[in-house]
Each structure stands twice: as structure tokens, then as C-alpha cells.
Amino acid sequence: xxxxxxxxxxxxxxxxxxxxxxxxxxxxxxxxxxxxxxxxxxxxxxxxxxxxxxxxxxxxxxxxxxxxxxxxxxxxxxxxxxxxxxxxxxxxxxxxxxxxxxxxxxxxxxxxxxxxxxxxxxxxxxxxxxxxxxxxxxxxxxxxxxxxxxxxxxxxxxxxxxxxxxxxxxxxxxxxxxxxxxxxxxxxxxxxxxxxxxxxxxxxxxxxxxxxxxxxxxxxxxxxxxxxxxxxxxxxxxxxxxxxxxxxxxxxxxxxxxxxxxxxxxxxxxxxxxxxxxxxxxxxxxxxxxxxxxxxxxxxxxxxxxxxxxxxxxxxx
Numbered sequence: 001x002x003x004x005x006x007x008x009x010x011x012x013x014x015x016x017x018x019x020x021x022x023x024x025x026x027x028x029x030x031x032x033x034x035x036x037x038x039x040x041x042x043x044x045x046x047x048x049x050x051x052x053x054x055x056x057x058x059x060x061x062x063x064x065x066x067x068x069x070x071x072x073x074x075x076x077x078x079x080x081x082x083x084x085x086x087x088x089x090x091x092x093x094x095x096x097x098x099x100x101x102x103x104x105x106x107x108x109x110x111x112x113x114x115x116x117x118x119x120x121x122x123x124x125x126x127x128x129x130x131x132x133x134x135x136x137x138x139x140x141x142x143x144x145x146x147x148x149x150x151x152x153x154x155x156x157x158x159x160x161x162x163x164x165x166x167x168x169x170x171x172x173x174x175x176x177x178x179x180x181x182x183x184x185x186x187x188x189x190x191x192x193x194x195x196x197x198x199x200x201x202x203x204x205x206x207x208x209x210x211x212x213x214x215x216x217x218x219x220x221x222x223x224x225x226x227x228x229x230x231x232x233x234x235x236x237x238x239x240x241x242x243x244x245x246x247x248x249x250x251x252x253x254x255x256x257x258x259x260x261x262x263x264x265x266x267x268x269x270x271x272x273x274x275x276x277x278x279x280x281x282x283x284x285x286x287x288x289x290x291x292x293x294x295x296x297x298x299x300x301x302x303x304x305x306x307x308x309x310x311x312x313x314x315x316x317x
Contacts, residue, residue: 011082022174035066096120136278146269154184186237196290197225213265219257224303284311
């Protein structure tokens with residue numbers, strides 16, 4: 001496949017690297033002027049857990065190709081969109097007249113109604129997924145991240161199309177396992193509120209890494225997430241269809257908190273994700289938008305509200 005990674009963020013870079021190693025042709029779309037700023041290679045320090053449980057360390061200077069324009073008659077087979085949820089509307093607006101014949105993989109967090117969020121794109125060219133990876137670019141420009149073996153795919157109720165199946169095949173060829181969900185709208189909502197619950201603590205403590213190996217901190221994050229589950233239900237999500245995803249937050253907290261704290265602190269791929277994350281505004285925005293929705297729907301979320309001073313938007317004069 002000829003694949004365009006939309007942007008040069010953590011997810012685009014990590015999966016672009018893995019897909020290129022599997023034989024796909026990769027380019028990055030970046031804003032005008034960014035290609036010269038980024039240079040011709042990405043410095044990688046990865047924990048690649050696709051084939052080893054604790055991961056294989058990869059240190060590499062990866063030569064990459066950028067483009068700053070995109071014409072509708074391009075020949076890309078796949079465009080992978082992985083942006084912050086608050087930048088998704090802008091990405092869709094840009095791509096709508098330029099998507100051409102490519103499949104578009106939505107590969108990021110989303111709090112808006114999924115079908116509405118992609119309304120400007122050809123419906124039969126959109127497919128849904130979510131990465132099992134994370135990390136951050138350091139001040140030295142090095143990408144420190146972890147690639148987990150699982151990638152999440154789903155639909156909004158219909159069977160996967162031929163385009164969707166082709167995307168899954170590409171990721172499987174790159175060594176990833178695909179986990180399917182037929183209610184991806186619900187899955188995205190649950191993942192978003194899980195993030196908000198975790199970040200009530202990470203923002204308060206100053207870092208996601210402060211959850212690693214610290215059951216007391218994780219306990220508060222679990223309880224904050226548990227308070228948010230009624231918000232998912234108020235948005236029309238049937239939690240019974242997502243039992244395994246909510247289990248860490250519905251199980252007895254005395255059991256779940258030490259288990260998650262150990263996982264965060266002692267499993268190298270997850271620890272890398274926690275320690276390397278470098279975009280606190282993303283975390284603040286997740287919490288702000290979750291709280292705004294809870295207030296709109298009249299859902300009580302006391303722990304998230306108590307954390308509001310750590311994520312409230314700065315007031316301008």
C-alpha cells in the first residue's frame with residue numbers, strides 16, 4: 001500500500017515506521033514549512049512489543065519523506081488520520097476535497113459523534129481504528145514510544161467493508177493483532193472517559209508517570225473513572241457490550257488498583273508510554289470536554305469537578 005500519515009505525531013511516526021518495515025510505502029503530510037524544520041529523519045527509541053511480551057528495544061535514525069501539499073488526484077491507497085480530538089474537525093475539513101480514492105483510517109481519540117464528525121468525507125471510504133501505542137517527542141527531538149501488539153478496529157454497527165478489511169490486513173502484515181468491536185462509537189466513548197478519569201490524577205500529580213507503581217494514586221483514578229461510567233450511559237452506550245473494557249474500573253478497587261499500578265510501573269511498554277507522554281494540553285482538553293458534557297447532561301462527577309483547577313482553560317483578559 002501507498003500510505004499517507006496525516007501529521008507527524010507520536011502515533012503517525014510509530015506506526016509509519018512499523019508499516020514501512022512491512023513493505024508499505026510511507027509519506028507524512030505536514031503543514032507548510034514543517035518539512036525543513038523536521039529534517040530528513042526521525043530519531044527513534046522504541047519498545048516494540050509486537051513479538052516479545054516485554055518488548056524489543058529499537059534505536060534508529062529513520063529516513064522519512066514529507067509532503068506539504070495534497071492534490072485530489074494523488075495515488076495514496078490509505079490516509080491514516082491520528083490527531084488530537086480537538087484538531088479532528090480541522091483535519092476532516094482539509095481532507096474532504098482532497099481525499100481522492102483513498103481509504104481514510106480514523107485512528108485517534110474522538111468525543112464528537114463519530115458519524116457526524118466524518119460527515120464531510122465519503123462514507124464508504126472511512127474506516128475506524130485505534131492505536132495500541134503511545135509516548136512522546138522529547139525536547140531533544142527523539143521519539144520515545146512503545147508499540148503494543150494489539151490494534152483496535154471496529155464499525156458503527158455494520159460489517160467491515162472491503163476497504164476496512166484491507167486496512168486490517170495491512171496492520172496484520174506488520175505484525176499487529178486486530179481486536180474487533182461492532183460498537184466502536186461506544187468503545188470510543190468509554191476510552192475517552194477512561195482517559196479523563198486517569199488524568200484527574202496525572203494532572204494533579206504533574207505526570208502520568210506518578211501513577212506507575214503507586215496504588216493509592218491509581219485508586220483515585222479508578223474511582224474517578226467509575227463515576228464517569230453513567231456519563232457514557234447517558235450518551236447512549238450500552239456498557240454490557242463493553243464488559244471487558246470497563247472491568248478494571250468496576251472490579252473491587254482493592255484488587256484493581258494494585259494490579260494496574262504494578263502494570264504501569266513494571267511492564268516496560270506501558271511504563272514507556274506513561275513516562276514519555278509529552279502533551280499535557282491533550283490531557284487537559286480531554287478532562288475539560290468530559291466535564292462539559294457531564295454538566296450538559298446533568299451527570300454528577302465530583303472527582304472530575306474537584307480536579308478542574310488542574311485543567312481549566314486559562315482566562316484571557
